[in-house]
Amino acid sequence: MPTNKKPQVTAPKKSTAPAPQRRRELLDTAAEVFAEQGYNATTVRKIADHAGMLAGSLYYHFDSKESMLEEILRSFLDELWDGYDAVLDAGLGPRETLEALVTESFREIDRHRAAVAIYQKESKQLAPQERFAFLAESQRKFQKAWLSTLERGVAARVFRADLDVRLTYRFVRDTVWVAASWYRPGGQHSPEEIARQYLSMVLDGIAVREEPL
Amino acid sequence: MPTNKKPQVTAPKKSTAPAPQRRRELLDTAAEVFAEQGYNATTVRKIADHAGMLAGSLYYHFDSKESMLEEILRSFLDELWDGYDAVLDAGLGPRETLEALVTESFREIDRHRAAVAIYQKESKQLAPQERFAFLAESQRKFQKAWLSTLERGVAARVFRADLDVRLTYRFVRDTVWVAASWYRPGGQHSPEEIARQYLSMVLDGIAVREEPL
Amino acid sequence: MPTNKKPQVTAPKKSTAPAPQRRRELLDTAAEVFAEQGYNATTVRKIADHAGMLAGSLYYHFDSKESMLEEILRSFLDELWDGYDAVLDAGLGPRETLEALVTESFREIDRHRAAVAIYQKESKQLAPQERFAFLAESQRKFQKAWLSTLERGVAARVFRADLDVRLTYRFVRDTVWVAASWYRPGGQHSPEEIARQYLSMVLDGIAVREEPL
Amino acid sequence: MPTNKKPQVTAPKKSTAPAPQRRRELLDTAAEVFAEQGYNATTVRKIADHAGMLAGSLYYHFDSKESMLEEILRSFLDELWDGYDAVLDAGLGPRETLEALVTESFREIDRHRAAVAIYQKESKQLAPQERFAFLAESQRKFQKAWLSTLERGVAARVFRADLDVRLTYRFVRDTVWVAASWYRPGGQHSPEEIARQYLSMVLDGIAVREEPL
DNA sequence: CATGAATGAGCATTCATTCAT
DNA sequence: GATGAATGAATGCTCATTCAT
Numbered sequence: 071m072p073t074n075k076k077p078q079v080t081a082p083k084k085s086t087a088p089a090p091q092r093r094r095e096l097l098d099t100a101a102e103v104f105a106e107q108g109y110n111a112t113t114v115r116k117i118a119d120h121a122g123m124l125a126g127s128l129y130y131h132f133d134s135k136e137s138m139l140e141e142i143l144r145s146f147l148d149e150l151w152d153g154y155d156a157v158l159d160a161g162l163g164p165r166e167t168l169e170a171l172v173t174e175s176f177r178e179i180d181r182h183r184a185a186v187a188i189y190q191k192e193s194k195q196l197a198p199q200e201r202f203a204f205l206a207e208s209q210r211k212f213q214k215a216w217l218s219t220l221e222r223g224v225a226a227r228v229f230r231a232d233l234d235v236r237l238t239y240r241f242v243r244d245t246v247w248v249a250a251s252w253y254r255p256g257g258q259h260s261p262e263e264i265a266r267q268y269l270s271m272v273l274d275g276i277a278v279r280e281e282p283l
Numbered sequence: 284m285p286t287n288k289k290p291q292v293t294a295p296k297k298s299t300a301p302a303p304q305r306r307r308e309l310l311d312t313a314a315e316v317f318a319e320q321g322y323n324a325t326t327v328r329k330i331a332d333h334a335g336m337l338a339g340s341l342y343y344h345f346d347s348k349e350s351m352l353e354e355i356l357r358s359f360l361d362e363l364w365d366g367y368d369a370v371l372d373a374g375l376g377p378r379e380t381l382e383a384l385v386t387e388s389f390r391e392i393d394r395h396r397a398a399v400a401i402y403q404k405e406s407k408q409l410a411p412q413e414r415f416a417f418l419a420e421s422q423r424k425f426q427k428a429w430l431s432t433l434e435r436g437v438a439a440r441v442f443r444a445d446l447d448v449r450l451t452y453r454f455v456r457d458t459v460w461v462a463a464s465w466y467r468p469g470g471q472h473s474p475e476e477i478a479r480q481y482l483s484m485v486l487d488g489i490a491v492r493e494e495p496l
Numbered sequence: 497m498p499t500n501k502k503p504q505v506t507a508p509k510k511s512t513a514p515a516p517q518r519r520r521e522l523l524d525t526a527a528e529v530f531a532e533q534g535y536n537a538t539t540v541r542k543i544a545d546h547a548g549m550l551a552g553s554l555y556y557h558f559d560s561k562e563s564m565l566e567e568i569l570r571s572f573l574d575e576l577w578d579g580y581d582a583v584l585d586a587g588l589g590p591r592e593t594l595e596a597l598v599t600e601s602f603r604e605i606d607r608h609r610a611a612v613a614i615y616q617k618e619s620k621q622l623a624p625q626e627r628f629a630f631l632a633e634s635q636r637k638f639q640k641a642w643l644s645t646l647e648r649g650v651a652a653r654v655f656r657a658d659l660d661v662r663l664t665y666r667f668v669r670d671t672v673w674v675a676a677s678w679y680r681p682g683g684q685h686s687p688e689e690i691a692r693q694y695l696s697m698v699l700d701g702i703a704v705r706e707e708p709l
Numbered sequence: 710m711p712t713n714k715k716p717q718v719t720a721p722k723k724s725t726a727p728a729p730q731r732r733r734e735l736l737d738t739a740a741e742v743f744a745e746q747g748y749n750a751t752t753v754r755k756i757a758d759h760a761g762m763l764a765g766s767l768y769y770h771f772d773s774k775e776s777m778l779e780e781i782l783r784s785f786l787d788e789l790w791d792g793y794d795a796v797l798d799a800g801l802g803p804r805e806t807l808e809a810l811v812t813e814s815f816r817e818i819d820r821h822r823a824a825v826a827i828y829q830k831e832s833k834q835l836a837p838q839e840r841f842a843f844l845a846e847s848q849r850k851f852q853k854a855w856l857s858t859l860e861r862g863v864a865a866r867v868f869r870a871d872l873d874v875r876l877t878y879r880f881v882r883d884t885v886w887v888a889a890s891w892y893r894p895g896g897q898h899s900p901e902e903i904a905r906q907y908l909s910m911v912l913d914g915i916a917v918r919e920e921p922l
Numbered sequence: 923c924a925t926g927a928a929t930g931a932g933c934a935t936t937c938a939t940t941c942a943t
Numbered sequence: 944g945a946t947g948a949a950t951g952a953a954t955g956c957t958c959a960t961t962c963a964t
Contacts, residue, residue, distance in 0.1 A: 939950080
């Protein structure tokens with residue numbers, strides 16, 4: 071599963087480059103700029119500069135700046151839900167489900183850092199728009215998945231019952247996803263390592279336990 | 284720390300309302316709109332609409348849109364550091380310091396919700412600019428305060444030693460401040476109550492502890 | 497029924513020029529350019545040039561280029577129907593009605609030459625658009641007025657019965673309105689004089705009559 | 710009168726379909742779109758869509774959008790003048806000449822509806838351009854032909870002498886050509902039938918004549 | 923002949939800002 | 944203090960045109 075620019079696995083005999091690939095490249099470029107400068111502050115010219123072309127040329131590939139944003143977010147969420155659904159359908163216990171969701175989340179942050187950052191910063195403004203209804207939809211599914219996992223855990227006495235479960239939900243959700251704002255792929259910790267430490271903090275806290283005995 | 288165009292010291296002859304108050308009102312209005320729509324997406328006209336005046340009229344009170352932003356952030360950070368410094372100078376132990384900082388943070392979120400939200404969303408873009416150097420400055424102080432508190436705690440064996448302390452720092456920092464994105468003053472939980480629950484989660488985790496005995 | 501932005505209930509004492517007047521001036525300028533170059537070929541810059549301002553400044557007065565077009569056409573049609581309705585409600589016989597309608601039409605061409613020319617050239621493309629539904633509406637009323645006048649005339653034996661009445665309608669309609677393409681106010685013929693000659697041609701033909709006797 | 714890029718005299722070696730035919734097809738397509746949407750509002754892409762090809766491909770056949778327009782108008786006017794010249798050289802009396810010109814005109818409208826509509830809408834803007842000088846040229850010849858016919862008729866006492874002859878010219882000219890805006894080939898009236906009725910109206914008027922006796 | 927991709931000039935529109943009143 | 948009107952730079956987008964393949 072290639073993450074960055076030119077996978078170019080098998081060079082086609084005479085054709086130069088298949089269209090969908092170019093499209094992906096451009097979207098990745100755009101996502102990077104959106105993530106760094108913010109969607110509104112990103113001009114189409116800046117994206118084109120990064121892609122080595124003129125602003126108008128982008129419109130051969132995309133309908134509008136907004137449609138680029140939509141495609142970036144949509145394809146990120148599609149992949150995210152592939153991962154999440156696999157976890158949710160695996161029949162795990164609540165604690166294992168939570169561990170798997172967190173780990174999966176850090177993997178997505180690793181793969182789609184830019185898209186996640188965009189999502190974090192812009193989704194609140196975008197969700198009300200018709201065109202971005204899929205964001206609101208995803209948010210609902212997301213909340214349901216996490217909330218029900220937490221509730222199952224409380225019922226099974228593996229998660230604390232003395233906490234407001236909605237507060238806990240926000241705590242876990244934000245804690246994980248905000249990591250996209252500082253995470254850089256190829257840094258000193260792998261996503262799995264970060265997930266492990268985060269899970270340890272979220273589950274057991276950062277305070278030293280009094281020795282049982 | 285120069286701010287610009289401070290309301291003239293000499294009171295205007297016939298005016299009834301003192302200028303600084305109007306200024307505050309306008310800044311609060313602006314902060315609200317910035318927080319809701321994002322700084323870039325907020326037009327001066329929108330702010331003026333909310334304030335019941337025309338766009339041009341704002342320029343009697345402020346030099347520019349950016350100077351409004353600056354003043355909002357600067358006065359928020361001034362207050363924040365008043366609170367933080369009091370805590371840091373109180374000579375508390377690491378755990379108590381952390382508890383006090385978190386509680387103080389939620390109080391600031393309660394008082395300056397809009398400014399905090401703006402800070403969260405925009406500070407990364409703003410910090411590199413000369414004009415907003417005070418943001419970077421604040422971030423450094425902030426990191427130092429938290430990091431040293433955590434390190435003191437690890438040394439004193441009240442915080443776990445098996446965690447990457449920088450990761451822990453980010454974890455705690457994000458966990459607290461992101462709350463500004465959903466917090467609404469006057470909701471069902473007071474800032475102190477939220478602080479208590481967050482501290483409980485951060486310190487002891489959300490998992491049920493096996494009974495020591 | 498106020499049409500534009502600022503209600504301005506009570507005129508301020510010292511204001512230099514009432515807004516609606518400037519608006520009218522700009523619309524007249526725009527109409528002139530639209531008429532001469534065609535709506536599509538007219539850039540907002542050209543209009544602004546003619547008005548002695550920059551392109552962006554027009555947007556203080558109008559929402560869009562299209563809204564200028566709309567206002568031009570709408571105010572022309574409003575005036576046209578004031579005149580037409582007066583004629584149609586006067587209870588005249590069919591020949592006198594036709595004479596009055598033709599005369600009124602030439603007067604409108606004299607007063608709104610530019611708007612008429614625009615109407616002629618653009619209405620077919622515009623009418624289907626929601627925003628310009630009033631054009632289609634006007635066309636229906638227009639056809640009904642003329643057609644029924646012609647039919648009354650045929651029934652009363654003052655207009656020939658051997659002609660296809662719809663063809664006659666188009667003949668008269670086009671004949672009159674196309675005059676806007678060459679008419680210049682202040683030329684050697686007054687609108688009334690042109691109307692008289694046109695009516696003479698339309699009613700009696702251009703061929704010499706054999707003397708009855 | 711230079712036309713450009715005439716289909717190569719030497720037939721291409723292996724091509725099966727003769728080039729000029731494809732060229733004609735494409736011009737007819739273009740004319741249809743120009744007529745319906747207006748020249749300026751017609752994009753090259755729309756023409757290409759109608760022709761089942763991509764926009765760039767049209768440039769194999771034509772130098773530019775403008776050259777398509779030129780060729781459409783030029784070939785229409787060439788045919789028109791074939792017909793008109795035949796009539797004018799036939800040595801007919803003024804009334805018969807006028808009848809023949811009108812009839813010929815409706816035949817041209819029938820054959821070149823699109824080109825006539827384009828001509829009507831665009832010629833005023835185009836004529837001043839160097840490239841479209843042939844339009845102005847044609848207009849001069851046109852005016853001369855009609856005006857002299859009318860003047861001959863007045864002198865011969867078959868047309869009324871009490872009318873401004875230039876006004877009469879415009880009346881007849883417009884009356885005939887505007888028909889292109891509503892005429893659809895294959896409708897309920899043949900061009901000859903429309904010509905007959907129009908001539909009847911133009912010559913004898915639409916009013917009922919008092920019986921001579 | 924036709925396609926896919928790009929160019930570059932131009933367009934309508936937005937918006938922070940200015941300033942005379 | 945506030946308004947009305949304007950500026951000017953920038954923005955997203957369109958479109959005729961080019962050209963290697």
